[in-house]
Amino acid sequence: MSMDISTVLQSLNEKQKESVISPSNGRLQIVAGPGTGKTKVLISRVAKLLLVDNIEPYQLIVTTFTKKAANEMIERLTPILKGTSIDPTKILMGTFHSICYRIIRRYGMKADLSNYTIADERDSNQILSDILKNLNNEEIDHLDSLDGNEMFKTGKDGKYHGYDPKVFKRQISKLKSSGITYKKYLTAPSSNKCLRFIYEKYQLQLKKEFLLDFDDCLLECYDLISKYPVLNFVQHVLVDEFQDTNEIQLRLMYEFARGHPTNPLFQNNLTIVGDPDQSIYGFRDAQSANFKKMKKYYESKNLPVSVITLDENYRSTKDILSISETIMRQQKDRVTKQLSSQIENSFKPVHKTCNSSKQEARWIAYQITYLTSLPDSVVRYQDISILVRAAYQTRAIENELVKCRIPYFMIRGKAFWDRKEVVAMLDYLRVIGNPLDRIAYLRTINFPKRGIGEKTLEDLAKRLEAVDLNSYNSHDALKIIAEQLSNKNQKSLLSYLEFIEDARIKMIEVETMDLGEERERLLDEFFDFVYVKSGLKDQFKKEESHEQNIMEVKKQLLEFSPRDEDEFPVYLNDQGQPSQVPEMEEDNQSFLSKFIVSLGLFEHSEDKEDEQGSNKVSLSTIHGSKGLEWPVVLIPGVSEGLLPASFAIKSGGEEEIDEERRCFYVATTRAKTLLYLTSCVEEEKSWYNNKPSSVSRFISNLDHKFTKTQKCFSDWETLKSFYCIRGKAHPNSFDLHIFNKGYKEQLFPFLTGDLQRIETMNYKPQDFIVHNPEPKSEFGFGFSSSLSKARYALSKDRYAYDLGDSEPATEEIDFSEPKFPKRAPMSSNKAPGSSYIKNLYAGAAFKKHKPSMAPAYNPVKINSLAPKGKKAPAYIPDRRKKA
DNA sequence: CTATAGGTACTTTTT
DNA sequence: GTACCTATAG
Numbered sequence: 058m059s060m061d062i063s064t065v066l067q068s069l070n071e072k073q074k075e076s077v078i079s080p081s082n083g084r085l086q087i088v089a090g091p092g093t094g095k096t097k098v099l100i101s102r103v104a105k106l107l108l109v110d111n112i113e114p115y116q117l118i119v120t121t122f123t124k125k126a127a128n129e130m131i132e133r134l135t136p137i138l139k140g141t142s143i144d145p146t147k148i149l150m151g152t153f154h155s156i157c158y159r160i161i162r163r164y165g166m167k168a169d170l171s172n173y174t175i176a177d178e179r180d181s182n183q184i185l186s187d188i189l190k191n192l193n194n195e196e197i198d199h200l201d202s203l204d205g206n207e208m209f210k211t212g213k214d215g216k217y218h219g220y221d222p223k224v225f226k227r228q229i230s231k232l233k234s235s236g237i238t239y240k241k242y243l244t245a246p247s248s249n250k251c252l253r254f255i256y257e258k259y260q261l262q263l264k265k266e267f268l269l270d271f272d273d274c275l276l277e278c279y280d281l282i283s284k285y286p287v288l289n290f291v292q293h294v295l296v297d298e299f300q301d302t303n304e305i306q307l308r309l310m311y312e313f314a315r316g317h318p319t320n321p322l323f324q325n326n327l328t329i330v331g332d333p334d335q336s337i338y339g340f341r342d343a344q345s346a347n348f349k350k351m352k353k354y355y356e357s358k359n360l361p362v363s364v365i366t367l368d369e370n371y372r373s374t375k376d377i378l379s380i381s382e383t384i385m386r387q388q389k390d391r392v393t394k395q396l397s398s399q400i401e402n403s404f405k406p407v408h409k410t411c412n413s414s415k416q417e418a419r420w421i422a423y424q425i426t427y428l429t430s431l432p433d434s435v436v437r438y439q440d441i442s443i444l445v446r447a448a449y450q451t452r453a454i455e456n457e458l459v460k461c462r463i464p465y466f467m468i469r470g471k472a473f474w475d476r477k478e479v480v481a482m483l484d485y486l487r488v489i490g491n492p493l494d495r496i497a498y499l500r501t502i503n504f505p506k507r508g509i510g511e512k513t514l515e516d517l518a519k520r521l522e523a524v525d526l527n528s529y530n531s532h533d534a535l536k537i538i539a540e541q542l543s544n545k546n547q548k549s550l551l552s553y554l555e556f557i558e559d560a561r562i563k564m565i566e567v568e569t570m571d572l573g574e575e576r577e578r579l580l581d582e583f584f585d586f587v588y589v590k591s592g593l594k595d596q597f598k599k600e601e602s603h604e605q606n607i608m609e610v611k612k613q614l615l616e617f618s619p620r621d622e623d624e625f626p627v628y629l630n631d632q633g634q635p636s637q638v639p640e641m642e643e644d645n646q647s648f649l650s651k652f653i654v655s656l657g658l659f660e661h662s663e664d665k666e667d668e669q670g671s672n673k674v675s676l677s678t679i680h681g682s683k684g685l686e687w688p689v690v691l692i693p694g695v696s697e698g699l700l701p702a703s704f705a706i707k708s709g710g711e712e713e714i715d716e717e718r719r720c721f722y723v724a725t726t727r728a729k730t731l732l733y734l735t736s737c738v739e740e741e742k743s744w745y746n747n748k749p750s751s752v753s754r755f756i757s758n759l760d761h762k763f764t765k766t767q768k769c770f771s772d773w774e775t776l777k778s779f780y781c782i783r784g785k786a787h788p789n790s791f792d793l794h795i796f797n798k799g800y801k802e803q804l805f806p807f808l809t810g811d812l813q814r815i816e817t818m819n820y821k822p823q824d825f826i827v828h829n830p831e832p833k834s835e836f837g838f839g840f841s842s843s844l845s846k847a848r849y850a851l852s853k854d855r856y857a858y859d860l861g862d863s864e865p866a867t868e869e870i871d872f873s874e875p876k877f878p879k880r881a882p883m884s885s886n887k888a889p890g891s892s893y894i895k896n897l898y899a900g901a902a903f904k905k906h907k908p909s910m911a912p913a914y915n916p917v918k919i920n921s922l923a924p925k926g927k928k929a930p931a932y933i934p935d936r937r938k939k940a
Numbered sequence: 941c942t943a944t945a946g947g948t949a950c951t952t953t954t955t
Numbered sequence: 956g957t958a959c960c961t962a963t964a965g
Contacts, residue, residue, distance in 0.1 A: 123955085154955050178954090216960085271955055340953060449951055452956095469954085510942045543941095659955065680953050702952060720953080947961075 062108050065101045065137060069094070076365045077101040081110040081293055082322055084355050084362040086348060087330045090396045091381075091726035092372025092686065099297060099330050100130055103148070104137045112292050114147035115626040118313050120156060120306075122298040123469075124660050126684065127151050147624075149291075153306050154271060155658045157278035160287065161269070163625045165642050168281045172493070174650060175657040176268035179480070180496055181259075184266070185226055188258050189217035199254070206251040225255050232256065233272035234303040234342035236279065267493055267526065275305045282312045287628045289317045290635075292326060298683075299331030303342040307350060317629055325360055327351075334385055334394070335723050337680060339716045370396045372686050374403035374782075377732050380762050381725045384755050388715050402782045404775070406725075406732035408695075408763035410752065412739040414450065417693040418457035424733055424767070425463055425674060428689060431770075431796075432788040435780055438464055442675040442687040444724045446700045446717075450693065451676050458674065468677035468685075474656060478593070478603040482610050483653060485591050489560045490649025492530040495521055505592035507549040513542070517550075532557065560587050568648050577615060584611045613661055619651040679724045688783065690728035695721070696736045696750045721755050730782055731767065770797065 066074055076098050079085050089095035103119065106112045121127045127150045134145040149156060158175065165171045176184070192200070197218050200206055209228075211221045229252070232242055239260040242248050263270060269277060282288055294314040296302065302310070316324035329351065336345035344350075352362045370378055375398045385391060411417045421443060428436040443465075445451055451467065458465050473479060481504055487497035499518055503509040509517075517538060524534040532554065539550045563583045570576040588594050588607060597603035622644045627635045646654075655661060675687065694700055701717035725732060736752040751757070769775040773793055780787040 152955060274955090337953075338955095341955075447952055506943080508942075512941060657955095678953065704952065716953095941965105943963105943965075945961105945963085947959105949959085950957090 062105055065104055069098070069101065070369055072365055072367050072369070073098050073101075076367070077105050078109075079328075079363065079365070081106050081112065082326055084325060084351075084360060085328045086299075086351070086362060086364045087328065088332060088348075088364065088366040088394070089330055090332050090366075090368055090370065090394055091335065091723070092370040093367035093396070094369075094371060095297075095330055095332075095367070096126075096129070096133075096684070098367070099295065099328075100133050100137075102328055103130070103145075103295065104134060106293055107138065107143050107145075108141070110293075114143055114145060115149065116290055116292040117148045117150075117295065118156065118288075118291055118293075119148055119150040119295045120153050120297060120310075121150065122152065122301060122683070124152065124155070124658075126297065149626075151660075152658070153302075153309060154274050155660060157274045157309070158269075158654070158658060159620070159622065159625065160278050160282065161274065162622055162644070162646070163641050164281060164285065164287045166640070167285050167287070168277060170269070170277060170281075171642060173267050173269050174491065174494075174646075175274070175654050176263060176266070176270045177657045178271075180266075180268060181263075181270045182222065182226065183496065184262050184268075185222040185255075185259055186217065188255065188262060189220050189222055189225075192218055196254075200251055203250040203254070205249040208249075209251055209255075225252070225259070228252050229256050229259060230272050231342055233270075233276050234305055236276065236305045236308055238276060238280075265526070266495060272305075275309060279305060279309050279312060282309075286315075286318070288313060289315070289628050290626050291316060292323045294327050296327070296329040297331070299329040299347060300333050300336035300345040301331070301338040301341075301343040302347050303344060304347075307344075307347045310351075311354065317633065319631065319633065325355065325358075334391070334719055335683065337683070337716060337720045337723055339712070366394060368394060368396050369399055371399050372729050373398060373726060374400050374730055376403045376405050376762070377725060377728050377730075380406055380732070380756075380759070381722055383759060383762065384718060384725065385722050387755070388718055389711070400782070402778045404731060404767070404769040404779070405764045406728075406734065406762065407765065407767050408756065408760075409733070409735045409765065410738050411735055412737070414453040414694065414737055415457070417735040417737060418453045420735060421454065421691050421693060421733070422457045422461040422463060424691065425458075426461055427770070428731075429463075433780075433785055435783050435785050436689060437672050438674045439672045440688040441691070442677065442682065442685070442689070442727065443691045443693065444677055444679050444682050444727065445692075446679055446694055446702060446720065448678050450699070454676060454693065458676075463674055464672065465674040465676050466671070468675050469681040473606065473609070474661075476606055478597050478606050479610055481593055481596075482588065482607055483656070485560075485587050485593070486614075486649045487653050488557055489564055489587065490647040490653065492532040492561075493526050495526070495531045498531050498535065501591070502550065502553060505596045507553060507592075509546055509549050513546050556590050560590070564647070564649060572618075580615060581611070584614060613656075614652055617652050617655065617661075619648065619655070679720050682727050683723060686727050686729055688729045689731045689733075690724070691733040691735075692721075692724050693735045694737060695734045695753045695756060696738065697753055698750050699737075700753050700755070718755060721753075730779075731769075733767075734763070 066077065069077060073094055076085065076087050087095070087098060089098065103117065106117060107114060119127070119130065121130065130150065131145045138145055151159075161168075161170050161173065165173065200220070209220050209224045211217070211219060237245070239256045242253055242256055263273070291313060294310060296310055310327070310329075314325050314327050316326065331345075331348070333345040333348060336343060355362050373381070378396055378398045382396060409420055411420060425438075425441055428441065429438055443454055445454070455465070474483075481501070484497045484500045487494050488501055491497075499514065499521070502517065503514060517535070520538045521531060521534055524531070535550065536554055539547050539554070542550060560583070563579075563586055567576060567579045567583055570579060593607070597607060625641070627641070630636050697706065700721055701714050705713040705717045734756065737750050738752060739750070756763075769779045770793070776793055777787045
């Protein structure tokens with residue numbers, strides 16, 4: 058029995074309803090502020106197009122900002138479409154990048170793009186670096202003589218002859234985002250000659266390697282579909298997060314929506330959804346001006362565009378909304394929009410000023426522990442999120458969460474795919490899956506070390522470079538080249554190549570099998586074969602976390618099932634029938650290559666344990682939190698230099714500051730009920746400079762809108778209203794006063810591992826370790842979840858716990874630097890203690906396989922118990938992006 | 941020619 | 956507190 062469309066409409070307010078039922082033949086802009094039911098409207102609209110307008114799913118294109126959003130949409134459409142024969146997975150849905158790549162795979166031969174794969178960030182950075190490195194003297198002189206080369210100079214000579222590959226990358230990306238190909242740029246009169254020179258070189262090199270970078274996916278696809286009507290079956294296009302589209306995406310959207318030439322009813326039918334106030338991807342060349350541009354574009358063709366603004370907020374309380382709106386109203390020329398909260402009860406947001414990021418972290422951990430200790434799990438870990446402006450801020454936070462044994466996970470912590478062991482394994486899979494992949498060959502030939510040195514590798518690279526990949530693949534070429542090497546090198550290289558061939562044979566075996574257990578077993582076997590025979594296992598087995606990460610890659614590979622591109626819709630001929638001669642590419646890409654590409658487009662499955670329901674605190678950059686919401690949101694670093702970021706202040710531009718403001722707005726509007734902000738005001742000491750800082754300009758005049766402590770826990774009545782808003786009956790025999798007192802005096806110091814403090818209070822650690830899982834506590838109820846977790850952790854190995862940086866709890870809790878003896882100072886980076894953070898990253902953030910425990914436990918143990926003189930782990934990569 | 945130890949410089953957000 | 960570069964030992 059399918060859900061009737063009227064059932065869907067029933068749950069919508071007037072504006073939402075109007076958006077959903079707006080005719081399919083037309084152009085609609087929905088301006089949806091935070092919490093106004095944007096996703097719901099989008100999904101209902103898709104349902105309406107399918108059910109009422111009888112548009113076939115494959116005739117719809119829906120672009121989302123992330124893969125996750127696409128998945129969510131299918132998930133929510135499925136029950137609505139149940140009982141009908143409509144299959145929502147047939148919708149052309151995904152990010153612009155993935156949709157474009159699919160089109161290129163299917164119709165690539167039309168633009169001579171067969172066999173192309175994606176160059177990930179590392180590939181394109183390497184190509185650009187190599188170009189600069191390999192410039193000959195003549196070329197260097199040429200570049201140095203050009204006007205406008207200053208912006209690309211680093212100021213120092215060096216490998217890249219004084220030029221910065223990153224700046225070139227950024228500028229090239231900028232050109233591509235506005236739809237300017239290198240050919241166009243070559244002839245553009247105002248172009249920067251220096252950029253022009255490198256842009257061309259870069260593009261030719263990509264072509265030589267059969268690679269498309271991220272921007273090329275869009276650019277080439279645009280080129281393809283504007284020349285050939287391969288999408289003329291499309292009847293309606295929906296674009297989510299429209300404020301984050303750039304110029305090329307806007308033009309792609311026009312092309313997507315062009316429709317069939319002989320049926321005007323199916324032309325230029327569009328629904329876009331977005332919110333200019335939440336435009337935070339300007340650095341990626343997103344332009345919220347696209348709202349106006351789109352209007353102008355169609356109205357100039359006499360095609361009206363209607364606009365509906367949703368302004369009833371169902372997410373946040375009045376106070377949170379009021380703060381957010383106040384922040385946004387500071388922005389000049391903001392298109393005013395008045396959001397109104399639909400929620401009655403409200404608590405003032407908290408603002409705390411701290412002296413260091415460590416204190417901020419400590420304060421945050423305290424708040425979390427307090428909230429999750431309230432009776433009846435009125436706040437669970439999964440209800441809480443910590444949002445930061447810059448990814449590196451999570452370090453201090455993670456450190457503290459780990460100490461307090463608060464389970465957490467990183468949203469879109471893509472760092473996993475950047476780790477050395479993971480990347481190495483993927484490079485092997487690339488080589489095996491694609492004999493053309495010169496870059497991956499060169500990266501794996503001497504990793505792990507096979508005695509082929511830098512000079513030899515360089516030589517190999519040069520010789521390979523000279524090979525035309527159209528006639529020889531890299532593998533055969535290397536075989537020939539090997540003959541000319543010295544005896545030792547030749548032996549190494551040939552045995553490496555032999556290994557690749559063996560692996561390839563195993564892979565072919567897997568690919569020819571039908572799906573099933575046997576295939577999975579073979580694939581598993583194949584993976585282990587590659588891991589062992591490549592020598593990677595010897596390299597990584599020493600470190601447990603490395604091995605675990607490799608196993609995670611294996612898990613992802615085993616779970617991976619490629620999209621069946623044979624089902625990609627066939628375009629229509631002039632009679633409106635499916636084209637009889639489908640000039641489509643055969644799907645000849647290997648299983649492994651498909652897997653690698655899917656990772657490049659961020660289409661890998663999210664870890665189930667990290668999904669909702671796993672009861673962990675979310676830790677995310679503000680950018681990563683877009684579209685999500687939590688009952689409790691904590692935002693550290695609301696200081697000058699962080700929010701707004703220092704680079705935005707330095708730039709002096711108003712638009713830069715405005716983007717920071719919108720960023721802050723996005724962050725605060727993620728909160729449903731409780732919002733906590735902290736600022737750092739003293740010198741932020743770092744290992745390379747001191748940043749003086751003050752409260753962010755965005756809130757410096759808003760003291761009256763904040764409180765210093767969370768007032769809803771100060772008296773029984775407000776606490777009751779908190780329980781009410783959380784949809785929980787308030788607990789009966791619960792003494793808030795004793796709880797607060799007891800919490801301050803005992804629970805928190807205990808949880809933070811302050812054993813000394815507990816002992817001075819006449820408790821011994823053992824007193825807390827009880828065999829009865831839910832003992833009666835003197836506070837009238839069990840501190841169930843957090844206390845028993847801590848207990849469990851402690852009972853396992855209590856002396857492994859790091860006593861170093863904990864602090865005394867007093868009546869007035871002091872979050873300043875610890876007064877207890879600190880860990881011995883670390884004189885060299887070989888001291889066992891210095892790997893603390895390393896272990897934290899290797900262990901805590903990604904140790905998904907030790908679920909029941911707060912993540913830090915292992916790492917801490919490793920440190921304290923590691924035998925003296927044992928080396929710190931050889932390499933645990935930074936979670937930061939590579940240059 | 942290769943591997944390693946010891947120096948120096950650097951942290952914005954991401955498909 | 957990591958990535959990248961350079962000097963020196965193998």
